[in-house]
Amino acid sequence: MNEKKLSLVEAVNLALHRAMQEDDNVVVLGEDVGVNGGVFRATLGLREQFGLKRVIDTPLAETALGGLAVGMAAQGLKPVVEIQFMGFIYAAMDHLVSHAARLRNRTRGRLSCPMVLRTPMGAGIRAPEHHSESTEAMFAQIPGVRVVIPSSPARAYGLLLAAIDDPDPVIFLEPTRLYRMNPQALPDDGRRLPLDSCFTLREGHDLTLISWGASVHETLQAATRLAERGVEAEVIDVACVKPLDLDTLEASVRKTGRCVIIHEAPKSCAVGAEIAASLYERAWLDLQAPIQRVTAPDIPPPLYRLEQLYIPGVEDILAACETVLEYA
CATH class of the missing domain: 3.40.50.970 (Thiamin diphosphate (ThDP)-binding fold, Pyr/PP domains)
Known part of the structure; x- marks a missing residue:
């Protein structure tokens, strides 16, 4: 059935x-x-x-x-x-x-x-x-x-x-x-998922894309665009932003050496900043480029005519990926 x-x-x-x-x-x-x-x-x-x-x-x-x-x-x-x-x-x-x-x-x-x-x-x-x-x-x-x-x-x-x-x-x-x-x-089988774990949505070895919530949609689209150019991005859905599954994130960044964090919340003092700081503490010697963040600006959400400028888009993510990939 x-x-x-x-x-x-x-x-x-x-x-x-x-x-x-x-x-x-x-x-x-x-x-x-x-x-x-x-x-x-x-x-x-x-x-x-x-x-x-x-x-x-x-x-x-x-x-x-x-x-x-x-x-x-x-x-x-x-x-x-x-x-x-x-x-x-x-x-x-x-x-x-x-x-x-x-x-x-x-x-x-x-x-x-x-x-x-x-x-x-x-x-x-x-x-x-x-x-x-x-x-x-x-x-x-x-x-x-x-x-x-x-x-x-x-x-x-x-x-x-x-x-x-x-x-x-x-x-x-x-x-x-x-x-x-x-x-x-989706079967109604009652299966629970772990609350404190990230989900790896796509395997890759060139860079790590970390996101959660609605921005996962654009992040996966960006990963597909990168793959068309021969760049394999690992995509991780954080899912539980407190507490963070830093072990999974660290393991991915140690493997790829490059990281872009994408979220819809404003940039200042956001969860993305906590993830970046933790990865610098844990995997500094394995990073081959500075971590990039793609976020909404530090303003209240605008009226709908400006929404698409406010929400981080695929092109914004690709630009950040270009930045980390340019480092030798």
């Missing part, structure tokens, strides 16, 4: 159905997640199958959502909270930083906080600035929180199931631009 091809948002929906079937403690809450199935329909059908007590429509109050999730998680439930857009998540930061991330440490392991906070991230869908942000580095700075960003339907499915299983809080960021791009065959 042919497996149905699913988009990334459909894979998220499938994972939520699977998790709620497997564990009665999993509850979904957020603005419009029930009757409407979420702003992008990621929770479509959950209310009809699992009822009002497990799929909860809430007021427009992200601060309350953060507090509710911490309280539910501390008392044995596994809340999966949907924030409609990443730009609305900051109202919940106090609960995330002050309580969710610290609960295990504060109680010396007596309590944990098995909550997942899902939100769309990134530009590319012609939305206003607060709907188009990529501020994953803010959450990667918080000790006690995992930050996961899938870049394909299969990884969205497997990583979300693993995130829901995790006994500690997980920020699960879903690239909006990829929601309905590149559907792929």
Whole structure:
């Protein structure tokens, strides 16, 4: 039997159905997640199958959502909270930083906080600035929180199931631009993917391209263009930006000697800077060229007419690759 091809948002929906079937403690809450199935329909059908007590429509109050999730998680439930857009998540930061991330440490392991906070991230869908942000580095700075960003339907499915299983809080960021791009065959087999591992999407020996989220799409296109010229790039999807799988990244850079890091977040103090610094510490003597970063500029996401200038494109990646390849 042919497996149905699913988009990334459909894979998220499938994972939520699977998790709620497997564990009665999993509850979904957020603005419009029930009757409407979420702003992008990621929770479509959950209310009809699992009822009002497990799929909860809430007021427009992200601060309350953060507090509710911490309280539910501390008392044995596994809340999966949907924030409609990443730009609305900051109202919940106090609960995330002050309580969710610290609960295990504060109680010396007596309590944990098995909550997942899902939100769309990134530009590319012609939305206003607060709907188009990529501020994953803010959450990667918080000790006690995992930050996961899938870049394909299969990884969205497997990583979300693993995130829901995790006994500690997980920020699960879903690239909006990829929601309905590149559907792929996906079995509903319940297979979890490791949360703290990178995924090597393409083997190569000439240079390493490191990316995550929506920028993986352009990175793979750039690798294909390079291959047409006889340059074999290794492409790595970081997937979990906190904690980082530095062992995989180091091994690749030691092999290729050259590295370009691509992400949609602004350049300053981003996760790409942390990766670059760590690779300099670990693999300095194996580098044959300075590490390059291809990022969005340090400005708020612009209105849609300028989005394609804001998002790092294939030509930007190729230019950075030319820079590292020019070193003898």
